[in-house]
Amino acid sequence: xxFTSKPTGADxxxxxxxxxxxxxxxxxxxxxxxxxxxxxxxxKLIEARNALSSMNKEELILRFNTAFRKKQRLNAFVLSEVLxxxxxxxxxxxxxxxxxxxxEQEFDLLTYDLxxxxxxxxxxxxxIKYERFRExxxxxxxxxxxxxxxxxxxxxKERRATWKIVKALAMTxxxxxxxxxxxxxxxxxxxxxxxxxxxxxxxxxxxxxxATRLTRVFTKEDAKATLNRRMNLWVCERMSDGTNRxxxxxxxxxxxxxxxxxxxxxxxxxxxEILKKSRxxxxxxxxxxxx
Numbered sequence: 001x002x003f004t005s006k007p008t009g010a011d012x013x014x015x016x017x018x019x020x021x022x023x024x025x026x027x028x029x030x031x032x033x034x035x036x037x038x039x040x041x042x043x044k045l046i047e048a049r050n051a052l053s054s055m056n057k058e059e060l061i062l063r064f065n066t067a068f069r070k071k072q073r074l075n076a077f078v079l080s081e082v083l084x085x086x087x088x089x090x091x092x093x094x095x096x097x098x099x100x101x102x103x104e105q106e107f108d109l110l111t112y113d114l115x116x117x118x119x120x121x122x123x124x125x126x127x128i129k130y131e132r133f134r135e136x137x138x139x140x141x142x143x144x145x146x147x148x149x150x151x152x153x154x155x156x157k158e159r160r161a162t163w164k165i166v167k168a169l170a171m172t173x174x175x176x177x178x179x180x181x182x183x184x185x186x187x188x189x190x191x192x193x194x195x196x197x198x199x200x201x202x203x204x205x206x207x208x209x210x211a212t213r214l215t216r217v218f219t220k221e222d223a224k225a226t227l228n229r230r231m232n233l234w235v236c237e238r239m240s241d242g243t244n245r246x247x248x249x250x251x252x253x254x255x256x257x258x259x260x261x262x263x264x265x266x267x268x269x270x271x272x273e274i275l276k277k278s279r280x281x282x283x284x285x286x287x288x289x290x291x
Contacts, residue, residue, distance in 0.1 A: 029153075030104045033111055034145035036074055045078065052082045057256050060086070061093050073108060080112045084119050090180035092254050106181075110165075111148045113179040117169070118144065120178065127170040136169075174246065177239045178253070194238045204278045205230050205271065230271050233264055 037045070052060065060083055067075035083093055090112045101109065114136045117124060125137035135147035151165055166176065166184050176187040183191070209227045214220060232255055233247065240246040244261035247268070251259050 030107065032145065032149050033073065033077055033108065034142060034149075037077075037145075040074065048078050049082055049085075052079060053085070055082075057083075057086065057088055061088070064093055068105065068108070071102065071104065073104060076108065077111070081115065084112075084116050087253065088256075089120070089178035089253055090116050091178055094180065107148075107152050109181045110152050111145070113182045114144070114148050114151070116178060117171075117175060117182075121175060124170070124175070128168070129170075130168055133168050173241065177250070190238065194235065198235075201234055201275065202231055204274055205234075208274045229259075230267055233259075233268050234271050237268060 052063075055063075060079060064076060064079040064083060067079055080090075080093075090109070118137045122137065125134045128134045128137075132147060132150050135143050136151060138144045138147065151160060151168075153159060162181060162183070163185060166182055169175075169182070171179075171182060171184070173184065173187055176183045177191075205227055209223050212218070212223060214223065232251060236247045236250040236254060240250050244265060248259050248261055248264050251257070251264065
């Protein structure tokens with residue numbers, strides 16, 4: 001989510017492996033989403049989506065996380081669909097650090113990722129070799145839902161490793177950074193390192209901002225907005241390939257705000273100088289203590 005305050009091996013996808021080896025011959029040990037959705041009047045779902053579409057992003061994310069935490073699967077799914085339609089990727093909906101989920105929650109998280117990929121990267125299906133995986137990008141919702149079941153729990157017996165799903169979907173780092181569950185190991189490691197660094201980076205940026213003199217044209221609110229902008233830009237640079245195009249794109253996904261490449265580049269330059277100066281001061285202090 002956008003930063004606005006102080007942070008507190010059974011399958012093989014080589015060309016030699018026939019796809020029929022992974023035909024879905026069983027059923028998963030939980031109720032799939034498509035069966036839950038069939039129990040609801042389609043018009044009611046449309047009404048719910050339309051009503052939710054008028055809410056702001058923050059309210060939608062709050063409601064989504066509440067529904068997901070309480071295992072209200074239909075509510076969470078509809079909210080996820082609205083967030084996808086408004087351009088909020090699954091990773092930007094994260095408001096908790098829990099990593100232990102029920103089997104239903106694990107499956108639903110995968111489904112949210114797949115639905116996002118279908119919406120944000122529709123042409124990606126052309127890069128996918130296996131038909132059953134390509135069906136996750138189908139505009140036929142029933143086929144897309146069944147593909148999600150197959151991808152998650154093939155043969156109805158065995159969970160598919162996340163890295164193998166990422167590989168089979170031919171996902172780029174950009175796509176992995178968008179998703180909640182579908183992340184390659186390099187992306188996971190970078191995100192973990194970013195979370196570990198986050199509090200320290202925020203403290204350094206906050207200290208610099210506090211030292212900046214407030215004036216009639218640079219108020220306390222301006223200082224807070226500047227701090228949040230710089231922090232979010234630091235996160236976006238970490239969670240991208242480092243190009244201005246990708247940083248500004250991710251900044252908009254994260255915050256819902258548009259930022260120009262020129263402003264992003266200038267602000268990140270300031271961030272780098274602040275962090276560089278802090279590292280130099282820390283080294284000097286350490287050397288003094290060791291004398």
